[in-house]
Amino acid sequence: MNKIANNFMQALLSVDRLSAKQLLDDHTRKNTPIKSIEEVVVPALERIGDDWEKGKLALSQVYMSGRICEELVEELLPPGDPDRKDQPRIAICVLSDHHKLGKIIVYSFLRASGFELKDYDTIEVDELVDRVKIDKIEILLISVLMLSSALKIKKVTENLANTDHAPKIIVGGAPFRFDDCLWQDVSAYAMCKSASDAVSIIHDTMGGV
Amino acid sequence: MDLNKKTSLQRVLTTLGHKEPDRVPLFLLVTLHGAKELGLSIKDYFSKAENVVEGQLRLRARYRHDCIYNFFYAPLEVEAWGGEVIYCDDGPPNSGAPFIQNFQDIKNLEPPGVDTSPCLGKVLKSAQMLKEKIGDDVPIIGVVMSPFSLPVMQMGFEKYIELMYERPDLFDCLMRVNEAFCVNWANAQLKAGATAICYFDPVSSTTVTTREMYLKTGFEIAKRTIARINGPTATHLASGRCLPIIGDLAQTGTAIVGVSRQEDLEELKNRCQNTLTILGNLNGIEMRRWSPATTEMEVKKAIAGAGIGGGFILSDNHGEIPWQVSDEVLMGVSEAVRKWGQYPLHWVNEEK
Numbered sequence: 001m002n003k004i005a006n007n008f009m010q011a012l013l014s015v016d017r018l019s020a021k022q023l024l025d026d027h028t029r030k031n032t033p034i035k036s037i038e039e040v041v042v043p044a045l046e047r048i049g050d051d052w053e054k055g056k057l058a059l060s061q062v063y064m065s066g067r068i069c070e071e072l073v074e075e076l077l078p079p080g081d082p083d084r085k086d087q088p089r090i091a092i093c094v095l096s097d098h099h100k101l102g103k104i105i106v107y108s109f110l111r112a113s114g115f116e117l118k119d120y121d122t123i124e125v126d127e128l129v130d131r132v133k134i135d136k137i138e139i140l141l142i143s144v145l146m147l148s149s150a151l152k153i154k155k156v157t158e159n160l161a162n163t164d165h166a167p168k169i170i171v172g173g174a175p176f177r178f179d180d181c182l183w184q185d186v187s188a189y190a191m192c193k194s195a196s197d198a199v200s201i202i203h204d205t206m207g208g209v
Numbered sequence: 210m211d212l213n214k215k216t217s218l219q220r221v222l223t224t225l226g227h228k229e230p231d232r233v234p235l236f237l238l239v240t241l242h243g244a245k246e247l248g249l250s251i252k253d254y255f256s257k258a259e260n261v262v263e264g265q266l267r268l269r270a271r272y273r274h275d276c277i278y279n280f281f282y283a284p285l286e287v288e289a290w291g292g293e294v295i296y297c298d299d300g301p302p303n304s305g306a307p308f309i310q311n312f313q314d315i316k317n318l319e320p321p322g323v324d325t326s327p328c329l330g331k332v333l334k335s336a337q338m339l340k341e342k343i344g345d346d347v348p349i350i351g352v353v354m355s356p357f358s359l360p361v362m363q364m365g366f367e368k369y370i371e372l373m374y375e376r377p378d379l380f381d382c383l384m385r386v387n388e389a390f391c392v393n394w395a396n397a398q399l400k401a402g403a404t405a406i407c408y409f410d411p412v413s414s415t416t417v418t419t420r421e422m423y424l425k426t427g428f429e430i431a432k433r434t435i436a437r438i439n440g441p442t443a444t445h446l447a448s449g450r451c452l453p454i455i456g457d458l459a460q461t462g463t464a465i466v467g468v469s470r471q472e473d474l475e476e477l478k479n480r481c482q483n484t485l486t487i488l489g490n491l492n493g494i495e496m497r498r499w500s501p502a503t504t505e506m507e508v509k510k511a512i513a514g515a516g517i518g519g520g521f522i523l524s525d526n527h528g529e530i531p532w533q534v535s536d537e538v539l540m541g542v543s544e545a546v547r548k549w550g551q552y553p554l555h556w557v558n559e560e561k
Contacts, residue, residue, distance in 0.1 A: 015374055055415065055416070055450050055452075055471065055472075057419075058415055058416065058417055058418050058419045058422070059370075059416060059417045059418075060370045060373065060374075060417060060418050060419070060422065061419065063367060063370050064370065064374060096297070097303060098295075098303070098304060098305055098306050098307070098365075099303075099304075099361075099365075099366060100365065100366070100367065101365075101366035101367050101370075104367050145303075146300050146301065146303065147300065147494055147497070147531045147532075147533060148297055148299045148300025148301075148531075148532065148533075149300070151299075151533070174448070175494050178448065178470060178492055178493075178494035178495065179492070179494045179495045179498075181498070182494070185498075
């Protein structure tokens, strides 16, 4: 990770919004906004996500970092900015649960990495399937807290598998972190162990969408 | 009659004293399986104390584990505060939308009366009935959410993190109210018949908060709260990590720590030596697809990691066995602990 991204990450972990903004502003003076996001924000968030997965950081730090980055990138690259246009249609939701922290963190990480996405919030299986079809979603991110909710994802994947625009379904949440095979059991396309995984998986899949 | 055979309570007390009992104690933390036993829906099962009493007694008779778990469901406490509980057919009841909608609501928060709340009353009634039936042979485990972790359900996780960072004044205010409730709730359960209290505190885990933040918040709160609970406590981090704070946890006055599958059991045991007893760390999520061979291997692995010298209770790492885990697997765990958990554990060193 480059020095500025490292300093930016330290500012995020200290919940020091002013320093984080200053570092990003300095970089943006000499670079385009999208380049600043790619060279400063994305590497910092990637490292934060990875370090949480390794037990080196706490979820509270991940959440606050994502929130600060989302605010900063919102100023740098507002919705509708031409740099955001060549993206797949992405949606995110929490299935059958009011515990939204995981979804909010992934949403922030993706927005802070320059992605636009629809937020379906808490939703049940049938409504989710309908909305994905109507919105012609290409990548669907589903967050869950409980094992019973995770197993419901199978109904979503089955219902969407035979549609004209079957989305790639990426899953995440506590049950998946404790069972490496669960994502395959529910026929998901991929599983995220941390929020930064979502960013890299989407980057990897964009060529095929 | 075998005079050397220990009761479950004796077995547990011996291991808590960091000595080896006759075998490794097993806490099979089954809640929802009681509904299966009685042929009831999960909602109907938890609607009456009598159902939970019957369910717990039948489950213990079947699996011969070493505790009675008088835990209904996690959002029971927020139900008492006026929050919503959402039931489903194949999983634990879950909390609905948070009832603290904005930070200012905290200033007017009043804890529910433990004696007047119908949902808390069910738990107190079942504790009393279980004590009458079980006596002192088996520990009856009561459960409280820690004052520090309850806000996840009271106001939502994300808002709670923001409160911790941005409004320490209101955070302190919320903790004062929650501590008063937690102490009353724990002591009412002990008075009704619970032997010990499981203090669920996942937010204190280093998976969720940093050690630096924990020492300023969850640690001090736990010390104050546990000191006022009139009985032994076990701190459970609900599968969260705890190695960086294991020494701090021991100073809160708790006797047991529920540990995560994501940390090395042997290292945890070494760090806890003669201070905390370890509870764990079978993977409840994976358990639903364990074969008989895997079940036996996982039990062996856990016993090998932490069994020697006592100070260890075999259990799952989350504090509740999922509905999807089969009777065969639970029976397999019970049989494996009887096969491999008899002290002294000579086979552990022989296999190393």
